[in-house]
Amino acid sequence: MKNFKKIAAILLVVLMTVALVACGGKTEKTEDATDAPAADGQKYVIASDNAFAPFEYLDTETNEYVGIDMDILAAIAEDQKFEYEIQNVGFDAALNQVQSSQADAVIAGMTITEERKLTFDFSDGYFDAGQILVVPADSEIQSLEDLRGTTVAAKISTQGAEYAQSVAEEYGFEVTTYEDSPTMYQAVIQGTNAACFEDDPVARYSIQSQGLELKVVGDVINAKPYGFAVKLGENAELIEMFNTGLANIKANGVYDEILAKYGY
Numbered sequence: 612m613k614n615f616k617k618i619a620a621i622l623l624v625v626l627m628t629v630a631l632v633a634c635g636g637k638t639e640k641t642e643d644a645t646d647a648p649a650a651d652g653q654k655y656v657i658a659s660d661n662a663f664a665p666f667e668y669l670d671t672e673t674n675e676y677v678g679i680d681m682d683i684l685a686a687i688a689e690d691q692k693f694e695y696e697i698q699n700v701g702f703d704a705a706l707n708q709v710q711s712s713q714a715d716a717v718i719a720g721m722t723i724t725e726e727r728k729l730t731f732d733f734s735d736g737y738f739d740a741g742q743i744l745v746v747p748a749d750s751e752i753q754s755l756e757d758l759r760g761t762t763v764a765a766k767i768s769t770q771g772a773e774y775a776q777s778v779a780e781e782y783g784f785e786v787t788t789y790e791d792s793p794t795m796y797q798a799v800i801q802g803t804n805a806a807c808f809e810d811d812p813v814a815r816y817s818i819q820s821q822g823l824e825l826k827v828v829g830d831v832i833n834a835k836p837y838g839f840a841v842k843l844g845e846n847a848e849l850i851e852m853f854n855t856g857l858a859n860i861k862a863n864g865v866y867d868e869i870l871a872k873y874g875y
């Protein structure tokens with residue numbers, strides 16, 4: 612009987628220790644998960660595109676993401692003294708991460724639209740851009756009218772895709788969506804698609820800097836400002852800091868220096 616009590620007591624201690632360790636582990640995990648988001652005011656997680664030059668793209672020499680968005684964000688964070696971690700996950704993934712609260716904000720050459728305002732809060736605009744039709748360098752396509760009977764490429768979740776879909780029926784073409792801009796360009800270069808819609812500055816920059824056998828045709832469509840965005844109703848202080856920081860870097864010349872670095 613005595614032994615039984617002793618064993619029971621030991622078992623109880625062991626069980627309590629296991630429970631404590633498990634609890635401890637759990638607490639730590641919860642802290643980790645909320646570590647990055649704004650809640651404890653430490654480090655914001657900011658999602659971005661991964662191949663959208665000159666706004667964000669991998670510098671293969673340094674293996675770091677560079678570009679106008681990356682530089683503007685860094686300058687604003689320095690000005691407003693907030694810490695962040697950038698995750699270059701791709702455009703569609705970046706939007707999803709913010710909506711599912713895995714990221715606090717997105718900066719990805721993201722056009723401010725009325726439709727997106729239903730699910731995102733935007734900063735002030737920091738760059739104006741619209742979309743443009745991109746075709747193979749030797750293509751005879753000059754306008755939407757020439758797209759009849761073809762299949763046109765667009766990048767998923769973008770304004771380019773939205774525009775393509777909105778006029779597809781009228782101009783008699785089909786739309787294929789791709790995950791990222793480089794894959795979309797290749798589809799046009801290789802002839803899988805007759806054309807694609809891309810943001811005008813990105814198309815021009817990519818064609819020039821990578822020597823892509825593509826050209827832009829026609830006029831810029833739906834020129835609108837790009838904005839930094841958070842999930843609707845969340846991280847309001849981040850939007851405020853972005854706006855104040857943006858005004859400051861515009862006033863002190865840093866904004867102009869950044870644009871000049873990328874040819875603007």
Ligand code: GLN
Nearest residue numbers: 702719720721722769770
């Ligand atoms: N500006 C476009 C949009 O907001 C494309 C953005 C992107 O591809 N990163 O839809």
